[in-house]
Amino acid sequence: MALLTAHRRVLHADLQGDRIRAASGSMVAVEGNVDFKSSGMGGGGGMRAALKRAVAGESLSLMDCAGHGRVYLALDAMDVLVVDLTGDTLTVESEHILAHTEQLRLDVQFAGLRGMTSGQGLATTTVTGHGQVAIVSEGPVMALEVAPGADLVVDPDAYVGSRGQLSMNLVSGVSWKSVVGEGTGEPFSLRFTGSGLVLVQSAER
Amino acid sequence: MTYPPGNPYGQPQGNPYGGQPQPYGQPQPYGQPQPYGQPQGNPYGGQPHGQPQPPYGGQPHGGPPQPPYGGQPPQPVPGGAPSGVPSTLDPHTLPDDDNVNPYVFCIALNGEWFMSKGAMLAYYGTIQFDAVTEYSSVQAWVASRFSSPVYIQDWVVAQGHGKLLIGDRGFDLNSYDLDDGNLTIKASNLCAFSRQLELKQSIVPGFVTLIGTGKFIASSNGPVIFVEPPFRADPDALLGWADCPAPSVHHDAQWMTQNVRGMISGALGRASGEERQYDFTGQGTILLQSSEVAREDPAVLRLVESQTQLLTNSQAGALGQRLIARAQQQ
Structure with missing residues (x-):
């Protein structure tokens, strides 16, 4: 089975005759005998996913890497984090996906208002199944725990993804006094309630 | 909670991804613990600085570990577990007024802090952000503290x-x-x-003074370097200074005369x-940072604009024409 290993800013993908999907153009080096081909529309998720993505404005361009050997993947010198999924779902911004193993399924989830403020499209990507997904971030990712009584508010520009039973609301950090005059610079934030983990990067986009 | 060397990213507990928390190399404090200059007469209030103490705590607090990029080869992780996975943080495991990692600082907020717009990454608890402009009209102490x-x-x-977690462009x-x-x-x-x-x-x-x-909390592109005067610094790499009575602009005549091109541009009033x-x-x-990459500071425009009051009307017109010519060149 293909194995993804993060080495600071480079992802090592060891292939043993199987395939992974990786962000187009992220290959920096390859050892062994590996074939690359475009996954086509929708990042390999089929026609329906492609359609949904087109509607949602969520862009994701993936390529298939198959064969025997090791592929080195990197994106804009961003930090790499590998997440193991065992049947659960990870919600992640599509621009943060570097690679995932074949068994995982990517889908589009409509995120409503949030996308309108952060300019990242109306939708977010969910990753479901058993396998590994590699995500990239500006600076190391912090996994912040959300529990009942410990709500978390995140800057939309620093938000990378989340996992668990969470509900996301758009909150306005602007008090009534700010409506007149200049804003506070944090006009909208995401408030997470429930229980789960929120992945936050250390720089704003 | 302090920032103990050897355990850079909090407690390795409750790892959600089943991997090994892999610290970013060994924590190395910035350089030597170098006190900011000598204790000396206090210009504010006439009293001496008191005991010969390091006036600013000596060095950056909880100096974040420097990821020795390239210095340490990536360690093969036994068992093929994913590496670099952060441990879970919650309101109790987040440090009080200390670094979470080299690029993120956690403020244990209880009251008020002044914050640069957009520095907030995330927060737990009930925190409200108000523009200083609105605040200063309500509370007099804000106006007295923030006089710029x-x-x-x-x-x-x-x-x-x-x-409250803050970060700045991924800088240290x-x-x-x-x-x-x-x-x-x-x-x-x-x-x-x-x-x-x-x-x-x-x-x-482009500079502000804290008294x-x-x-x-300040960011730097790369680690901070501490230098003692006499010293000349490139304005872009300069981060700040403490206790220096006299920063002045130095024009390097040698640079301008050592080559023909420099001489021509110098005679024309241009500067490289x-x-x-x-x-x-x-x-x-x-204090120096190890990079010259500067961010566009919107305040510089306002600052220069306010200085143009010194000009007469005809001088202002001449300046305006020069600025238009410059904008058209680009």
């Missing part, structure tokens, strides 16, 4: 209780303790400061930028 009309639009007051963050002293810093690199400190606009454009006793340096004399410490 040029920068007031870029700052907010964070008020409430909770854990450090906290500094100011003990009845003064420190001048590049305005775009100052992220937050406690309400006990007083902020004033420096005479050097008093309190804590502030490299001949302009800041000269520091006297007692104190100079």
Whole structure:
């Protein structure tokens, strides 16, 4: 089975005759005998996913890497984090996906208002199944725990993804006094309630 | 909770991804613990600085570990577990007023802090952000602490209780303790400061001065380098200075005359930028960052604009024509 290993800013993908999907153009080096081909529309998720993505404005361009050997993947010198999924779902911004193993399924989830403020499209990507997904971030990712009584508010520009039973609301950090005059610079934030983990990067986009 | 060396990223507990938390190399404090200059007469109030103490706590607080990029080969992780996975953080495991990692600082907020707009990454608890402009009309202490009309639009007051995580473009963050002293810093690199400190606009454009006793957080592109005067610094790499009585602009005549091109551009009044340096004399410490990448500071425009009041009407017209010509060239 293909194995993804993060080495600071480079992802090592060891292939043993199987395939992974990786962000187009992220290959920096390859050892062994590996074939690359475009996954086509929708990042390999089929026609329906492609359609949904087109509607949602969520862009994701993936390529298939198959064969025997090791592929080195990197994106804009961003930090790499590998997440193991065992049947659960990870919600992640599509621009943060570097690679995932074949068994995982990517889908589009409509995120409503949030996308309108952060300019990242109306939708977010969910990753479901058993396998590994590699995500990239500006600076190391912090996994912040959300529990009942410990709500978390995140800057939309620093938000990378989340996992668990969470509900996301758009909150306005602007008090009534700010409506007149200049804003506070944090006009909208995401408030997470429930229980789960929120992945936050250390720089704003 | 402190920032113990050897355990850079909090407790390795409850790892959600089943992997090994892999610290980013060994924590290395920045350089030597170098006190900011000698204790000396206090220009504010006439009293001496008191005991010969390191006036600002000596060095950046909880100096974040420097990821030795390239220095240490990636360790093969036994068992093929994913590496680099962070441990889970919650309101209790987040540090109090300390670095979470080299690029993120956690403020244990209980009251008010001044914060640069957009520095907030995330927070737990109930925290409200208000523009300093609105705040200063309601609460007099804000107006007395924040006396810089040029920068007031870029700052907010964070008020409430909770854990507040701040970051700045992924730059290294450090906290500094100011003990009845003064420190001048590049305005775009100052992220937050406690309400006990007083902020004033420096005479050097683009810089602000913090006076008093309190804590502030500043970012630097790469580790901070501490230098003692006499010293000349490139304006872009200059981060700030403490206790230096006399920063002045130095024009390197040698640079301008050593080659023909420099001479021509010098005679025409053009500057390559490299001949302009800041000269520091006297007692104190100079802070440098290891990069010259500067961010566009919106306050600089307002600052220069306010200076044009010194010009007569005809001078202002001539300047306007030159600026138009420059804008059309680009």
